Amino acid sequence: MLWFFYIIYSNYIKRGTYNMANVTILGAGAMGSALTTPLRKNGHNVNLWGTHLDTKIIDQLKKDGTHIKHKCKLEDGINYFYNEELEEAMKDADLVIMGITSDGLASVFKKAIPYLKEGMVVGSVAKGFEYDLKDKDKVIILPDILEELLPENLVGKIPFVFVGGPCKAVEVVWECPNSVDYASKDIEAAKYMRSLLVTDKYNVGISSDVIGLEICAAMKNAYSIGLGMAEGFKELDGKLNNNCKAALFTFAVAEMGVLTKAMGGSYSSVIGQPGVGDLEITCEAGRNRILGEVCGGGMPGTKAIKKMRDEDITVEGYNAIKFAWELIPQLEEKGVLDRSKLPFLQALYEILFEDKNAYDTIVKVMNKCTGFDYE
Ligand SMILES: NC(=O)C1=CN([C@@H]2O[C@H](COP(=O)(O)OP(=O)(O)OC[C@H]3O[C@@H](n4cnc5c(N)ncnc54)[C@H](OP(=O)(O)O)[C@@H]3O)[C@@H](O)[C@H]2O)C=CC1
Numbered sequence: 001m002l003w004f005f006y007i008i009y010s011n012y013i014k015r016g017t018y019n020m021a022n023v024t025i026l027g028a029g030a031m032g033s034a035l036t037t038p039l040r041k042n043g044h045n046v047n048l049w050g051t052h053l054d055t056k057i058i059d060q061l062k063k064d065g066t067h068i069k070h071k072c073k074l075e076d077g078i079n080y081f082y083n084e085e086l087e088e089a090m091k092d093a094d095l096v097i098m099g100i101t102s103d104g105l106a107s108v109f110k111k112a113i114p115y116l117k118e119g120m121v122v123g124s125v126a127k128g129f130e131y132d133l134k135d136k137d138k139v140i141i142l143p144d145i146l147e148e149l150l151p152e153n154l155v156g157k158i159p160f161v162f163v164g165g166p167c168k169a170v171e172v173v174w175e176c177p178n179s180v181d182y183a184s185k186d187i188e189a190a191k192y193m194r195s196l197l198v199t200d201k202y203n204v205g206i207s208s209d210v211i212g213l214e215i216c217a218a219m220k221n222a223y224s225i226g227l228g229m230a231e232g233f234k235e236l237d238g239k240l241n242n243n244c245k246a247a248l249f250t251f252a253v254a255e256m257g258v259l260t261k262a263m264g265g266s267y268s269s270v271i272g273q274p275g276v277g278d279l280e281i282t283c284e285a286g287r288n289r290i291l292g293e294v295c296g297g298g299m300p301g302t303k304a305i306k307k308m309r310d311e312d313i314t315v316e317g318y319n320a321i322k323f324a325w326e327l328i329p330q331l332e333e334k335g336v337l338d339r340s341k342l343p344f345l346q347a348l349y350e351i352l353f354e355d356k357n358a359y360d361t362i363v364k365v366m367n368k369c370t371g372f373d374y375e
Pocket residue numbers: 026027028029030031032050051052053054069099100101102103104105107108125126127128167168169170314316
């Protein structure tokens with residue numbers, strides 16, 4: 001019995017007083033590295049671990065503190081670790097943040113599992129979908145993958161926190177004001193993670209809507225590709241197509257609402273930071289928007305994605321479109337979705353995966369979506 005009170009008390013001490021914590025970030029890419037800034041500003045001990053793909057990034061950071069993707073120095077006092085130093089990087093961590101892209105999330109999390117301990121909190125910034133590990137044809141949200149991978153002895157003992165909202169990584173490094181949401185089934189864990197990262201510039205809201213936040217995080221990337229197309233039309237007609245972009249923005253929000261509702265998420269995420277907020281930044285300044293711009297300018301979808309991948313640019317919206325398209329039959333089978341309510345998504349699938357002409361397809365979808373009943 002005394003042990004029971006001890007565990008409760010020590011968790012309270014740990015999460016309630018918010019003293020200096022040990023934080024390990026897995027993934028030294030754009031976002032993982034950016035989160036070192038608020039953490040170091042708050043005086044925490046920060047370990048930044050690079051994947052097998054991040055060796056050059058870690059080399060340079062160790063040399064002079066410069067992050068080669070951000071092209072500026074990170075805060076002083078960060079401990080840097082190479083791929084083969086994972087155990088050391090995770091030793092004594094209170095919070096582990098997965099700064100990995102959606103397609104690498106499961107493989108990196110699997111590597112981290114042997115070093116997870118009861119009481120640690122795991123955060124993730126990844127935005128996308130994955131296939132269910134138990135059923136390779138089934139599309140699921142990223143929180144479900146992490147839960148599935150957790151070994152039996154840690155189930156219910158490691159809370160997960162998911163990050164959504166407009167947050168260009170480099171602006172976090174520059175300490176520009178921004179606002180994100182942390183969602184978790186364990187609100188105390190979300191508050192704990194917030195307590196370690198929040199600054200006067202890095203604002204964090206707390207939410208219990210994990211599903212809504214995840215659907216928005218994945219789908220804003222998908223729809224930003226579509227909004228980017230309107231930017232690319234300039235290449236064809238020499239004119240700004242801002243009316244088109246604004247209209248597509250509203251169709252994107254409506255369709256994120258349709259999918260979120262079908263999945264059981266909350267509309268408040270759609271109209272909050274994870275949905276509208278993140279859609280706005282991504283269609284203004286995101287890497288997904290660049291793919292759309294290239295397609296809108298006339299390059300076929302399959303060629304445009306190849307070009308960006310060859311340039312090593314992360315574009316998660318491309319896969320998100322395919323995953324969402326494959327998710328539809330699952331939701332129709334459950335009777336919670338009618339695919340006719342997602343005309344913009346269908347258009348994106350046709351442009352990006354079937355190489356349909358972007359301009360003609362977008363003009364048609366504008367005709368269809370104007371005055372459309374999404375209910
Ligand atoms: N960048 C941003 O502004 C924001 C990004 N996010 C989300 O955070 C996640 C990470 O994004 P970001 O940091 O920009 O991405 P990066 O491309 O910079 O990479 C993130 C990390 O994932 C690694 N990685 C990529 N592919 C694989 C793979 N197949 N297997 C193992 N590791 C892999 C990267 O290695 P390497 O560096 O060598 O590619 C890097 O360590 C994404 O899901 C993104 O949507 C969220 C908010 C904002």
